[in-house]
Amino acid sequence: MTLDALAIRAQFSALHQKTDDVTPIFFDNPGGTQVPQAVIDAMTHYFTYTNANSGGMFATSQWSDAMTAGVRKTVADFLGASNPDEIVFGPNMTTLVFGLSRALAKTLQPGDEIVLTRMDHDANVTPWTRIAEDHDLVVRWVDIHVDDCTLDLDSLEAALTDRTKIVATVHASNAVGTINPVKRIAGMARAAGAYYVVDAVQSAPHVPLDVREIGCDFLLCSAYKFFGPHVGILWGKYDLLAKLPAYKVRPAKDKPPYRWETGTSNFEGIAAVGAALNYIAAIGRNYGQDYAAQYVYYAGQAHDLKRGMEVIRATERDLVAHLLQVLGHIDGLTVYGITDPKRLQERVPTVAFALAGYTACEVAEYLAKHHIYVWHGDYYAVEIMRRLGYAEHGLVRVGLVHYNTHEEINRLEKALQQLVAG
Numbered sequence: 001m002t003l004d005a006l007a008i009r010a011q012f013s014a015l016h017q018k019t020d021d022v023t024p025i026f027f028d029n030p031g032g033t034q035v036p037q038a039v040i041d042a043m044t045h046y047f048t049y050t051n052a053n054s055g056g057m058f059a060t061s062q063w064s065d066a067m068t069a070g071v072r073k074t075v076a077d078f079l080g081a082s083n084p085d086e087i088v089f090g091p092n093m094t095t096l097v098f099g100l101s102r103a104l105a106k107t108l109q110p111g112d113e114i115v116l117t118r119m120d121h122d123a124n125v126t127p128w129t130r131i132a133e134d135h136d137l138v139v140r141w142v143d144i145h146v147d148d149c150t151l152d153l154d155s156l157e158a159a160l161t162d163r164t165k166i167v168a169t170v171h172a173s174n175a176v177g178t179i180n181p182v183k184r185i186a187g188m189a190r191a192a193g194a195y196y197v198v199d200a201v202q203s204a205p206h207v208p209l210d211v212r213e214i215g216c217d218f219l220l221c222s223a224y225k226f227f228g229p230h231v232g233i234l235w236g237k238y239d240l241l242a243k244l245p246a247y248k249v250r251p252a253k254d255k256p257p258y259r260w261e262t263g264t265s266n267f268e269g270i271a272a273v274g275a276a277l278n279y280i281a282a283i284g285r286n287y288g289q290d291y292a293a294q295y296v297y298y299a300g301q302a303h304d305l306k307r308g309m310e311v312i313r314a315t316e317r318d319l320v321a322h323l324l325q326v327l328g329h330i331d332g333l334t335v336y337g338i339t340d341p342k343r344l345q346e347r348v349p350t351v352a353f354a355l356a357g358y359t360a361c362e363v364a365e366y367l368a369k370h371h372i373y374v375w376h377g378d379y380y381a382v383e384i385m386r387r388l389g390y391a392e393h394g395l396v397r398v399g400l401v402h403y404n405t406h407e408e409i410n411r412l413e414k415a416l417q418q419l420v421a422g
Helices: 005-009 037-050 059-079 093-105 126-135 153-159 182-191 238-243 267-287 300-327 341-346 360-369 382-388 406-421
Strands: 087-090 113-117 138-142 164-170 195-199 218-222 232-236 333-336 350-355 375-377 395-399
Touching (some): 037 059, 037 267, 059 087, 059 300, 087 093, 087 267, 093 195, 093 232, 113 153, 126 138, 138 153, 300 333, 300 341, 300 350, 360 395, 360 406
Parallel strands (some): 113 138, 113 164, 164 195, 195 218
Antiparallel strands (some): 087 232, 218 232, 333 350, 375 395
16 A cells, blocks of 8 residues: 555654745654654653653552563564563664673684674774774775675675674665665674674664564664664674673673663653654554565564555655656766666665765755755765765765655755756
8 A cells, every 4th residue: 555645744743844934854864763743742651650760669660661661572573583682772873882892892802803894884883993902803894886885795705704703784874775685694694603783773764674584693773763762772682692791780680681771771762662663563554454465474563563664665665766866867966876776675765976066065055945954974984985985075865764755855856956057
């Protein structure tokens, strides 16, 4: 079934606000999406009725703990995990990777190797290069194919040795939108005897995830990228979360997931995470009938979540096809990444481009004056910008999600044509 754009957009108050009597266009989604009203309501409800710290004998604490347990189960369903205790909440993905990297570092020896890519967000680079500096480890780099910004798997194969202990890659690029073959990479890492860490921050809003099918050891994402609050999420295999030397305070429970959750959790944010995933599940129930057979082996909410993500993926594939067509009509504009209409299943709807004669900042500033919100710069994807030759100014990034419309894409085209025309 076709997604009802009006019904979807009606749930997002931010999409209807006015600036200078003009409705803005949110194409800044890779940096953080807008949230449906249900997410706002969940956070308000928590503060109004359930606000308490964990572990108390009194009602509000027990209600808060029950809520947190329920959301862990929902997140596990979203990620295809078998055990809710494999779900760790934190302030953001970056902080969680730093905690994971420090724990893994204590299991390594000087000369052990870490494999990283030129495509990744720096949150999946610097935590690993820092432990390499601190523990005399070797970093090996995986290159990209510049023509379509895909990962060079031959380069990855060459980087793996009998000293490889960690492979860390992005699932979908936050800069150019490429979806990497993570299941294949997991097999390569496993054959080398290495842990595989997946940054799924930019794939989680766009494609169904299943950690068991991927075969990774750890996967991280951020709820504020899939219509929720600023909460980071780490999934890890239970036995690894149980045995790795996590950094924790002495009174904290020494079992997963608690041994990884430093300090008091953002309980109001966790409540809102549950609401964001309920929103996606509702899309699956209301529009996902075409995908029922595909996910028959999932049950209940897990089934609805997978179908919801399939509806989102189909909607966004149509939108990004239109966006790429529009950008192809702009004189002097170069898109970096996959542009072939036959290969759209290999990318998410995050598109980066350069416009001849203008810096990325100048283009973004011009579009902002026309109430079109896009990002410019490197968006912390430092290595790929260096590789593409845009380390100084970066690129312009247009990031679509399912609540965007074809009319908004047409407004972008008009603004860019006006800019080029002078």
